[in-house]
Amino acid sequence: MATENWKGVKVRYDLLTKGTRRYGEKLDGGKPQFIVAHDTGNPNTSAQTNVNYYENTYNIPWNSVASAHIFVDDKECVVCIPTTEKAWHVLYDAPTDNLWYNKDANDVAIGVEICYFSDKERSRKALDNGARVLAYLAEYWNIDYKTRMPGHQDIQSDKQDPGNLLQACGYGRNTSNLDKQVAKYYKKDVKVKVTPTSAKKGATTLTRDEFVKWLKATEGKQYDYDMYAAFQCFDYANVGWNKLFGHGLKGDGAKDIPFNAWNLEKFKEEAKVYKNTPKFLAKPGDLVVWGAQLGGGWGHVAWVVEATLDYIVVIEQNWLGGGWTSGPINNGTGWETATRRKHNYETEMWFIRPNFATKATTNTLSNKLKDKKEEKKITWNWKGRFVANTTIKVRRSAGLHGSVVDSNSWLLKNQWVDFVSVTKRNGYWWAKFKYPTNPSAGYFYCALCKITDKQERIKKEKYFGKINWK
Numbered sequence: 001m002a003t004e005n006w007k008g009v010k011v012r013y014d015l016l017t018k019g020t021r022r023y024g025e026k027l028d029g030g031k032p033q034f035i036v037a038h039d040t041g042n043p044n045t046s047a048q049t050n051v052n053y054y055e056n057t058y059n060i061p062w063n064s065v066a067s068a069h070i071f072v073d074d075k076e077c078v079v080c081i082p083t084t085e086k087a088w089h090v091l092y093d094a095p096t097d098n099l100w101y102n103k104d105a106n107d108v109a110i111g112v113e114i115c116y117f118s119d120k121e122r123s124r125k126a127l128d129n130g131a132r133v134l135a136y137l138a139e140y141w142n143i144d145y146k147t148r149m150p151g152h153q154d155i156q157s158d159k160q161d162p163g164n165l166l167q168a169c170g171y172g173r174n175t176s177n178l179d180k181q182v183a184k185y186y187k188k189d190v191k192v193k194v195t196p197t198s199a200k201k202g203a204t205t206l207t208r209d210e211f212v213k214w215l216k217a218t219e220g221k222q223y224d225y226d227m228y229a230a231f232q233c234f235d236y237a238n239v240g241w242n243k244l245f246g247h248g249l250k251g252d253g254a255k256d257i258p259f260n261a262w263n264l265e266k267f268k269e270e271a272k273v274y275k276n277t278p279k280f281l282a283k284p285g286d287l288v289v290w291g292a293q294l295g296g297g298w299g300h301v302a303w304v305v306e307a308t309l310d311y312i313v314v315i316e317q318n319w320l321g322g323g324w325t326s327g328p329i330n331n332g333t334g335w336e337t338a339t340r341r342k343h344n345y346e347t348e349m350w351f352i353r354p355n356f357a358t359k360a361t362t363n364t365l366s367n368k369l370k371d372k373k374e375e376k377k378i379t380w381n382w383k384g385r386f387v388a389n390t391t392i393k394v395r396r397s398a399g400l401h402g403s404v405v406d407s408n409s410w411l412l413k414n415q416w417v418d419f420v421s422v423t424k425r426n427g428y429w430w431a432k433f434k435y436p437t438n439p440s441a442g443y444f445y446c447a448l449c450k451i452t453d454k455q456e457r458i459k460k461e462k463y464f465g466k467i468n469w470k
């Protein structure tokens with residue numbers, strides 16, 4: 001069975017037997033035009049369980065058929081219908097997809113089902129995987145996730161998904177909370193190529209806090225420092241050391257790092273090595289090395305991000321052996337990403353503590369003050385009803401850089417919206433509103449007028465319509 005890696009998620013193809021669920025009909029136009037996000041509505045079921053259920057009922061009668069292309073859970077993603085074929089995941093009668101996209105979802109959209117669990121952490125992992133998969137698909141098919149990735153609940157009034165999933169994660173049910181997760185991965189390369197930095201010899205310019213902040217930002221990404229055997233623990237150690245000192249470390253295996261003669265020469269200026277003892281307290285930013293009892297005799301290495309006398313929390317690669325699972329040794333890949341995990345101290349354990357930079361705080365303090373000063377008020381919670389007297393573009397955020405929604409959803413002459421606030425940006429005043437016909441889609445923005453008044457008073461302007469202030 002073929003496997004792929006979509007932004008760090010293991011993807012398997014387990015295509016359904018052709019029948020009613022997978023009819024084999026191509027999408028209109030041959031490729032997806034938008035994506036509908038669903039949850040399974042069936043807590044504590046895995047992606048494979050759902051696909052198995054489809055396969056066991058692959059030819060279910062037409063009057064009760066439903067299907068989706070993809071299922072994602074906390075471990076993997078399973079594709080059961082190719083994304084260029086039709087699946088039956090939104091009611092044909094639902095009008096909103098036609099209104100927004102001028103098409104029925106089933107004819108042109110990918111349906112992605114995300115699993116959820118009574119265990120919040122599992123739900124969050126499934127959501128994170130789902131967000132990666134959605135970001136991958138949106139990029140692959142050139143779909144703007146901000147405007148062309150509704151939740152099922154947004155286009156079919158009797159549906160509650162993906163709200164069930166979002167709630168299981170402890171978030172609000174609005175699809176915007178899914179968008180926030182997708183934003184973390186959309187057009188962001190999670191497989192990061194490393195370029196050596198030009199750090200000064202033997203000294204890092206980073207403070208401990210800055211470095212730990214950087215470490216935390218690597219979570220969920222994959223690092224192949226030496227272009228050998230994909231995403232090993234040693235690669236991740238090297239990416240960090242390179243970030244600090246502009247070079248990696250040497251050793252046949254991770255266990256050699258504290259003893260390699262070349263490293264020890266470097267450590268004279270760059271770090272201090274500690275052997276673990278019962279009283280030793282690790283610090284965030286330490287590089288921790290396990291001895292030969294791990295990794296088939298190669299040891300293991302990770303970066304500490306949190307520590308007490310009882311345990312350490314690290315970020316690490318390849319703890320589960322998923323760093324390199326497919327492809328050639330010089331250009332392979334794996335499903336495991338840099339992951340945060342709690343470990344016990346071990347007897348055979350060494351901590352390498354980099355000599356971090358120390359910085360005067362005045363600089364950051366003055367920056368903070370500067371930021372504060374530049375935060376000028378631009379939004380006022382003034383409410384009213386706006387009736388357009390011309391066609392007006394609708395955007396997902398206030399300002400000329402807010403992405404524009406599909407033209408079917410623009411305001412037309414004589415259409416009205418009730419706005420809840422006004423924002424001054426890019427030479428225009430913008431209104432924040434919900435569509436009266438579809439409030440569950442969340443807030444949108446439209447320009448009310450160009451700013452011409454010298455004192456920028458909105459009530460002195462000429463609007464693109466009529467405003468009744470409330």
Ligand SMILES: [Zn+2]
Nearest residue numbers: 038039152161
């Ligand atoms: Zn659904």
